[in-house]
Amino acid sequence: YFTSEWLTQQMMLFTVAASFILCFLSDSSITAKAATAAGQLQTASLPQCGAVQGAPGRDGRDGREGAKGEKGERGNDCLCESTQQNDVLRQEILALKKTHYELEKLFTRQSNKVHELELQLAFYQSRNSHQDCESVQYMQELQSIPAAYQCYETLAFFIDDTQYVAVLTHLDNNSKRDTVSVIYEFDGQQIVRYQSLRTDGAYAGQHFVIDGDNYLAVANYYGQTLTYRVKSVIYKWDGRKFTVFQSLVTLGARDVEYFFIGKEHFLLFANQYDGRSQNINSYVYIWREEKFQLYQRIRTEGTLSVKHFVLDEDNYIVVGNRYNTAATSYNINSKIYRWSGAQFELFQSIATYGAYDVEVWREGRFLFLAFANYYNKAKNSYQINSDVYMWRSGRFHHFRGIATNGAAGLNAFTVCGKNLLAITNHKAGKTVIYELTGSEFREYDQLATSRVIHVVTFHRHNDTFTIISPSSNSVATRLYQWIY
Numbered sequence: 001y002f003t004s005e006w007l008t009q010q011m012m013l014f015t016v017a018a019s020f021i022l023c024f025l026s027d028s029s030i031t032a033k034a035a036t037a038a039g040q041l042q043t044a045s046l047p048q049c050g051a052v053q054g055a056p057g058r059d060g061r062d063g064r065e066g067a068k069g070e071k072g073e074r075g076n077d078c079l080c081e082s083t084q085q086n087d088v089l090r091q092e093i094l095a096l097k098k099t100h101y102e103l104e105k106l107f108t109r110q111s112n113k114v115h116e117l118e119l120q121l122a123f124y125q126s127r128n129s130h131q132d133c134e135s136v137q138y139m140q141e142l143q144s145i146p147a148a149y150q151c152y153e154t155l156a157f158f159i160d161d162t163q164y165v166a167v168l169t170h171l172d173n174n175s176k177r178d179t180v181s182v183i184y185e186f187d188g189q190q191i192v193r194y195q196s197l198r199t200d201g202a203y204a205g206q207h208f209v210i211d212g213d214n215y216l217a218v219a220n221y222y223g224q225t226l227t228y229r230v231k232s233v234i235y236k237w238d239g240r241k242f243t244v245f246q247s248l249v250t251l252g253a254r255d256v257e258y259f260f261i262g263k264e265h266f267l268l269f270a271n272q273y274d275g276r277s278q279n280i281n282s283y284v285y286i287w288r289e290e291k292f293q294l295y296q297r298i299r300t301e302g303t304l305s306v307k308h309f310v311l312d313e314d315n316y317i318v319v320g321n322r323y324n325t326a327a328t329s330y331n332i333n334s335k336i337y338r339w340s341g342a343q344f345e346l347f348q349s350i351a352t353y354g355a356y357d358v359e360v361w362r363e364g365r366f367l368f369l370a371f372a373n374y375y376n377k378a379k380n381s382y383q384i385n386s387d388v389y390m391w392r393s394g395r396f397h398h399f400r401g402i403a404t405n406g407a408a409g410l411n412a413f414t415v416c417g418k419n420l421l422a423i424t425n426h427k428a429g430k431t432v433i434y435e436l437t438g439s440e441f442r443e444y445d446q447l448a449t450s451r452v453i454h455v456v457t458f459h460r461h462n463d464t465f466t467i468i469s470p471s472s473n474s475v476a477t478r479l480y481q482w483i484y
Helices: 004-025 028-043 081-129
Strands: 138-145 149-159 162-172 178-186 191-200 202-210 213-220 229-237 242-251 253-261 264-271 279-288 291-301 305-311 314-320 331-339 344-353 355-363 366-373 383-392 395-405 407-415 418-425 430-437 440-448 452-460 463-470 477-483
Touching: 138 440, 149 452, 149 463, 162 191, 162 202, 178 202, 191 213, 191 229, 202 264, 213 242, 213 253, 213 264, 229 253, 242 264, 242 279, 242 291, 253 305, 253 314, 264 291, 264 305, 291 331, 305 355, 314 344, 314 355, 344 366, 344 383, 344 395, 366 395, 366 418, 395 418, 395 440, 407 463, 418 440, 418 452
Parallel strands: 149 202, 202 253, 355 407, 407 452
Antiparallel strands: 138 477, 149 162, 162 178, 178 191, 202 213, 213 229, 229 242, 253 264, 264 279, 279 291, 305 314, 314 331, 331 344, 355 366, 366 383, 366 407, 383 395, 407 418, 418 430, 430 440, 452 463, 463 477
């Protein structure tokens, strides 16, 4: 391993080199020369060099048989000085453009090297600051929850000093979607059933707090009335249990995300399917007059996952688009929207392949975005890269691709200073955990997991736990504890 001192020195050298290149790029003389040459070229006259300018023939004599006038004399060839000057200007502009382009490429390479060294340095500094728990090695199964329903998501949260785990179920053993989702209480040793909630094909949930009150939003997919136009439900904690607080219209909802901007509170529901098409609107709700009201519609394409994040005081949402019904394609763009002060507006599009999940996380001052790519229709393959992007120069740029097989779930977390990313490979039957070591993702551990979609990691005091949820009603949900 390199030392932190060596990495710091290398980073400083590359930073200085990049700074010099940036000075050349911003040199006013280069841009001024290019502008002057372009202006001269645009205003220069372009005469027809070598044009023949014959003199008019003389008139013939009067009468029917008058003779024709003699042929006019050949005009003199014009000079080509102007054209030659224009050619020189064109060559000068091309040379300037080439120089500028080469400098930009060199600057980009140097900047990328600086970012990689910064990541490497952050990794070693983090490792050195957590030497007391450097021995973290594996996950140990703590408890399994017998399968009675098809579970798609679990979430952990605290209310006061008590920790709860919500297991949201999509189908029961009879393939019915009017299911029972369960709230468990967790004391650090075992989870105990605490409360049941009637849900309609629930796919996702989100716990949040407004004005000191605890709420749980559940995204319902398919109703008891055999329709995708089903109401998702917000539950409110009454001091002992969750009770129904409000129902909101959704269309085959697959995910829900709570966030706030200033003093305003929002819920974003990812609508996947209305019974006819997956090219439909997802809904942004805003908290007004002690309840949620529809605020904005965002066009989405078979969306399964949404995320909110804040960067430099700007608010963004990421929409992972999975399938375009009109184009019958999984190879489509996922979208990033930025808050304008009044609504969310399109900010950036990123190519994805049947995106099943989205994850956004920070490591120090670095911001990462990952998409779990499930299926590439063009190649008719589930064995494709899931892509990680890093924020740089005002937008996301591709950082690394990770080989996956039907990737369905992403979970970024930290254990003892180790930056880990868990990816569920639905088609391969395994969940792989990667460690970001500097600028590379290296396999850290893997678990055999059958039909797993979702994985979540949470902390309780000084301990770390991971829950792996199968999308099968014949496989148990399992709770693991990290041993270190």
